[in-house]
Amino acid sequence: MLHTLTTPLRAVMTRVIAAWVQPRLIEPPPGDLGIVPELPVVYILPRTAWSDARLLGALTSRYALPAADRPWRLAGRKFPGSLALPRPRGRRRGARNPPPFQALIERLEADPALEVQLVPVSIFWGRAPGKRFGFWRMVAADTWQLTGRLRRALSVLVNRRNVEVHFGAPLRLRQLCDGRDPALTNRKAARLLRVHFRRTRTRVLGPDLSHRRTLIEGVASSPEVGRVIDALAGEGRQARPRLERRARRYGHEIASNMTYPVLRFMDGLLRRLWNRLYDGVDVRGLEAIKPLAEDHTLVYVPCHRSHVDYLLLSYVLYQEGLMPPHIAAGRNLDMPLIGPLLRRGGAFFLRRSFRDNRLYAAVFNEYLHRLIARGHPLEYFMEGGRSRSGRMLPARPGMLVMTLRSFLRSHAAGQTQPLAFVPVYIGYERVIEGSSYQRELRGGKKRKETPLSLLRVLGKLRQPFGRVTVNVGEPLAVADYLDETLGRGWRRCAEERPAWLGELVPRLGETLCRRINAAAALNPVNLIALVLLATPHHAIEERLMERQLALLAALQRRLPGSERPSLPEGTPAEWIAHALALGMIQRREQPLGDILLADADQSSRLGWYRNNVLHLLALAGLTAFAFRHQPRRQLDELEALLAPGWPILARELMVAPPPVLREALAATLDTLVELELVTPDGDDAWQRPDDRLEAGESLDLLGRVMQPSLERGYLLLTVLINAGPGRLTAEALAGHSRLLAERLALLSGLDSPEFFDARLFDRLVESLALEGWLWRDPEGLLVFDDRLREAARRAHRLFDPALRHRLQLITLRGD
Numbered sequence: 001m002l003h004t005l006t007t008p009l010r011a012v013m014t015r016v017i018a019a020w021v022q023p024r025l026i027e028p029p030p031g032d033l034g035i036v037p038e039l040p041v042v043y044i045l046p047r048t049a050w051s052d053a054r055l056l057g058a059l060t061s062r063y064a065l066p067a068a069d070r071p072w073r074l075a076g077r078k079f080p081g082s083l084a085l086p087r088p089r090g091r092r093r094g095a096r097n098p099p100p101f102q103a104l105i106e107r108l109e110a111d112p113a114l115e116v117q118l119v120p121v122s123i124f125w126g127r128a129p130g131k132r133f134g135f136w137r138m139v140a141a142d143t144w145q146l147t148g149r150l151r152r153a154l155s156v157l158v159n160r161r162n163v164e165v166h167f168g169a170p171l172r173l174r175q176l177c178d179g180r181d182p183a184l185t186n187r188k189a190a191r192l193l194r195v196h197f198r199r200t201r202t203r204v205l206g207p208d209l210s211h212r213r214t215l216i217e218g219v220a221s222s223p224e225v226g227r228v229i230d231a232l233a234g235e236g237r238q239a240r241p242r243l244e245r246r247a248r249r250y251g252h253e254i255a256s257n258m259t260y261p262v263l264r265f266m267d268g269l270l271r272r273l274w275n276r277l278y279d280g281v282d283v284r285g286l287e288a289i290k291p292l293a294e295d296h297t298l299v300y301v302p303c304h305r306s307h308v309d310y311l312l313l314s315y316v317l318y319q320e321g322l323m324p325p326h327i328a329a330g331r332n333l334d335m336p337l338i339g340p341l342l343r344r345g346g347a348f349f350l351r352r353s354f355r356d357n358r359l360y361a362a363v364f365n366e367y368l369h370r371l372i373a374r375g376h377p378l379e380y381f382m383e384g385g386r387s388r389s390g391r392m393l394p395a396r397p398g399m400l401v402m403t404l405r406s407f408l409r410s411h412a413a414g415q416t417q418p419l420a421f422v423p424v425y426i427g428y429e430r431v432i433e434g435s436s437y438q439r440e441l442r443g444g445k446k447r448k449e450t451p452l453s454l455l456r457v458l459g460k461l462r463q464p465f466g467r468v469t470v471n472v473g474e475p476l477a478v479a480d481y482l483d484e485t486l487g488r489g490w491r492r493c494a495e496e497r498p499a500w501l502g503e504l505v506p507r508l509g510e511t512l513c514r515r516i517n518a519a520a521a522l523n524p525v526n527l528i529a530l531v532l533l534a535t536p537h538h539a540i541e542e543r544l545m546e547r548q549l550a551l552l553a554a555l556q557r558r559l560p561g562s563e564r565p566s567l568p569e570g571t572p573a574e575w576i577a578h579a580l581a582l583g584m585i586q587r588r589e590q591p592l593g594d595i596l597l598a599d600a601d602q603s604s605r606l607g608w609y610r611n612n613v614l615h616l617l618a619l620a621g622l623t624a625f626a627f628r629h630q631p632r633r634q635l636d637e638l639e640a641l642l643a644p645g646w647p648i649l650a651r652e653l654m655v656a657p658p659p660v661l662r663e664a665l666a667a668t669l670d671t672l673v674e675l676e677l678v679t680p681d682g683d684d685a686w687q688r689p690d691d692r693l694e695a696g697e698s699l700d701l702l703g704r705v706m707q708p709s710l711e712r713g714y715l716l717l718t719v720l721i722n723a724g725p726g727r728l729t730a731e732a733l734a735g736h737s738r739l740l741a742e743r744l745a746l747l748s749g750l751d752s753p754e755f756f757d758a759r760l761f762d763r764l765v766e767s768l769a770l771e772g773w774l775w776r777d778p779e780g781l782l783v784f785d786d787r788l789r790e791a792a793r794r795a796h797r798l799f800d801p802a803l804r805h806r807l808q809l810i811t812l813r814g815d
Contacts, residue, residue: 014069017051018058021156025164025321030063033119035170040074041066041117042104043082046197051156052123053082059165074114075107082121085190085197098183099190101173105182108174120168120193122200125155126260162264164204164321168196199294206323207375216251219366220244228362243359250363253334254348256326262344263324270315278468281312284566285472285519286320289422292475293322297375297417299403300325302424303392303516304381305612306431308468313379313424314346316470326371328380328399332448369406375417378403382509388437389754390611392517392654394763395509404505405496407478412494423473423515427612429466429525430582434605441753466525466582471566473519476512513654518562520613524575525584527552527568529610530617532585532598534704537749539597542587544697546572551675551698552617559671561616562655584609600751607754615653617705622649623668625703625710627678629800632687638665641798644791648767649709652760677702708755710798711807715740716764717792718811720774725783730769733782734761744810 035041043060045052057069060081066072068082086097101118108114176189219225225247233240274281292298302313314324329347333339343349348367354360371378382395407419431437440446482490485507486500531548532538540548549572556567568575576596579585584602588595598606622642626633639662650657658664669686672678677699681687689695716737720728728736741756765782768774773791774784796804 011069014054014057014061017054017156018062021055021058021160021163023055023059023163023165024161025319026059027164027166027321030059030065030167033065033167033170035066035117035119037066039115039117040072040079041081041119041170042079043068044118044120044193045082045084046120046122046194047087048084049123049152051125051152052121053084055123055163055165056082056121074104074116075111077103077107079104085193099186101189102182102186104173105177105185105189108177109179109182114174116173117170118173118189118193119170120196120200122166122168122197122204124164124166124204125152126159126162126264166200166204166321168200202295202375203290203293204321204323206377212255212257215367215370216248216255219251219255219363219370220247222366224366225359225362228358232359247359247363250360251367253331254350254364254367256346256348257343258324258326258346259344262341263318263346266311266341266345267315267318270311274312274315274468277465279464280467281316282467282469282521282566283316283320283472284469284521285564286316286322286470289472289475290320290322292420292422293377295418296420296477297372298325298377298420298422299372300377300379300422300424301382301512301516302379302426304383304386305390305426305428306386306433308428308432309381309426310342310347312426312468312470317377323377325377325379328378365402365405368402369409372403372406372419373410373415373417382512386433386437388440388608389757389759390608391614392513393759395506395513397505397509400505400509401501404478404501404508408490408493408498409496411491412496419478421476421478421512423476423512423519425469425471425473425516425519425521427469427471427521427523427526429468429523429578429609430464430584431608432465434608437608438601438604438753441757464582466578467523469521469523469566471519471521471564473515473564476515481508481511510651510654514656517615517654518656519564520562520616521566522553522556522613522616523568524570524578525582525606526609526613527575528579528585528596529606530613530705531701532596533603533606533610534701534707537597538603539588539595542576542594542596545576545596547694548698548701549575551677551702554675555620555671555702556616558674559620559668561618561620565616604751604753607752611754614705614709615655617702618649618653618655619646619658619664620668620671621702621704621706622646622710623665623672624677624699625706626798627686627688627699628703628798631690632681632685635662635666635669635684638669641794645713645795647771648713648764649706651767651770652709652763672699708752711744712737712741712755712760713764714796714799714804714807715744715811716761717788717795718808720782720784721789721792722811725785726777726781728782729780730762730765730776730782734758734765737761737764740810744807747810 043056045056053069057067060066060068066081070081071078072081073079083100086099104116108116171189171192173189176185176192178185229240229243229247232238232243238246289298300313302309310327310329314327318324324346327342327345327347329342329349331349331351333342333347334349339349350364351357351360354364368378380399382400383393384396384398385393387393403419410417436447482504485504490498490500527549528545530552531545532540553567553572556565570578576585580587584606585596585598586602588597623638626638626641642665643661646661647657669678673680673686676689676692677695678686679689688699716733719737719740720733723733735758738756738758738761741761745752745755765774768788769776773788774782777783799807
């Protein structure tokens with residue numbers, strides 16, 4: 001009688017739930033589950049929850065999946081379409097009701113022809129990590145604790161649009177049957193499913209959040225901080241109670257206070273902001289990260305191009321069903337109104353420098369270690385600040401050192417939670433801070449962030465900013481990287497600061513920077529910047545622009561400049577129209593054909609977008625430049641010409657040099673032949689096509705992409721060689737070369753402050769030293785020998801006589 005009443009009630013409530021609830025995310029899409037329709041299916045829920053069962057029944061009906069709310073027959077016996085793992089029972093820890101699969105297993109053991117698919121399903125109503133949030137604790141049902149009926153009912157009412165459904169891969173029950181006792185197989189199946197559900201909850205909800213006050217108290221009273229307090233008190237600087245109070249004050253200054261209400265508020269706010277500000281956000285490569293999030297501590301290391309980066313990545317991760325990270329933010333952002341909101345969204349604040357403040361350093365290190373040890377995802381920007389030039393900046397060692405030290409400390413303590421860095425490339429078609437970047441490159445002071453500056457940004461919301469791309473690069477597992485770099489000996493290391501750490505961190509930073517660049521995204525704006533800025537006067541026929549854009553896209557498809565690049569959708573004509581709509585270029589109508597051009601301000605801004613992706617065309621552009629004034633090149637000659645400078649150029653552009661340059665050059669030349677830019681001329685020789693002027697024009701435009709980098713190197717080497725060994729310091733060489741580059745830009749009529757960015761010349765000098773071309777004497781002066789003179793003489797042959805003459809005049813007059 002009861003069954004007769006409850007069956008129609010369940011059907012009615014399933015329809016009510018289907019009409020009321022609109023899931024925000026279903027992952028993977030129902031069509032991609034890989035369910036074999038001919039085999040029986042049982043959906044497995046992690047707990048007994050009436051609302052979960054009704055929603056699952058509604059979803060299987062909506063997406064034409066095997067029904068979850070109707071029984072099916074196996075070997076003459078009825079089985080339900082969905083089951084739930086039992087709750088713990090009794091007071092004895094770990095005691096549970098028996099798992100519900102034994103009857104199924106017995107049927108399979110009796111008939112070898114039968115098979116059943118188990119499909120685990122995790123349903124999250126609200127996605128709140130375990131923490132007390134007052135009223136929100138009542139309605140955010142998906143904490144780490146089990147919930148009551150009243151709380152679940154409130155959650156269903158409130159979270160109708162904030163539900164996530166995560167399906168697991170179908171599990172064949174027969175694969176678990178190995179002829180042993182069915183009761184043992186029953187427990188084995190339940191154990192595997194519980195592991196799956198725990199990993200899914202970890203990926204979606206993150207670890208349980210401790211109360212902020214408890215966390216700060218634990219940091220301030222930790223043995224590591226206590227040792228620093230004892231040392232400072234022993235030096236007689238301050239009394240111990242005062243130092244303890246200061247440690248707690250530092251903890252409150254640093255620690256985040258991530259709260260679910262703010263995460264949910266920020267999700268809604270940012271969704272509206274992105275819809276108003278951008279035409280869309282394209283996300284690629286995140287699927288490979290989701291399995292890692294189940295059992296790794298993830299450290300996201302994105303490139304830093306805009307203040308929007310902070311918000312954008314957290315929004316993307318939340319939307320894609322991953323826990324937003326705790327974000328390391330500069331203390332300058334801890335301003336009234338903005339700071340508290342960012343702190344509750346997961347930001348923790350650090351000072352720009354705390355090398356001379358041992359107590360602050362100890363508190364910050366301990367706080368960071370506790371986040372990492374507990375498995376909280378982190379995010380920080382290795383570059384230290386936003387890139388004003390658009391290039392990937394060298395990684396600063398601070399946060400990397402602290403992260404590795406925390407990993408080594410956990411490893412020495414026997415904690416086995418693995419750690420992985422996740423490089424992320426964020427590409428914009430138009431960045432909000434474009435004007436301020438150009439002003440700062442010209443020597444203007446950086447404006448202090450204030451709430452008033454935010455209001456100025458809000459005034460730009462009506463302007464078009466195009467699309468944004470978030471590309472996730474190849475993750476780097478720290479343990480595997482240490483094995484590969486150091487061998488397995490590091491695993492026996494019990495030190496938190498081993499001697500090899502100082503040498504390893506710069507290599508790790510460079511590896512991560514290269515992986516970020518390897519995920520770079522080509523978009524209409526940076527493609528147009530690559531072409532337009534390669535013209536002498538930043539003007540080009542629209543017809544030629546379309547042809548060159550098509551060439552760059554074809555080149556990238558045939559010979560990708562990195563492992564994970566992406567191209568925009570659409571045609572070159574549509575890309576041009578998009579850039580015009582964004583105000584990045586202008587069109588001048590002309591009877592013989594329209595002209596595309598950029599004024600001084602637009603040209604200066606376009607340089608930023610070109611530098612985002614310049615590395616993708618580095619080797620192809622360098623090869624094309626070699627044909628600028630020499631119509632025929634042999635492979636041996638080309639290798640000898642480019643080999644000395646290629647590692648330095650690759651380091652400037654943050655790309656991984658090919659294992660064998662000769663093979664990479666041969667592949668590049670073959671691609672240029674396919675694109676009809678060069679033609680074969682005998683064995684291991686190529687030449688410009690004499691009978692095709694358009695091909696020569698396209699080859700020249702491709703080569704000019706790399707001309708600014710080559711000119712900077714030419715100026716610096718000429719200054720160094722003219723001065724002679726033992727005459728200049730690194731600072732004097734970089735400074736004088738920068739002034740010459742500025743003079744060259746002004747005399748050429750180009751308003752391009754990024755061309756003479758001081759950091760580029762500092763890095764050039766550093767790269768020459770690392771490659772062994774120069775070194776410092778005891779007095780700090782730069783010394784070199786005839787090898788550098790010979791390499792410079794060969795490199796100078798890349799330039800045509802007119803360009804070489806102009807650069808020599810600039811250098812001589814500068815001297």
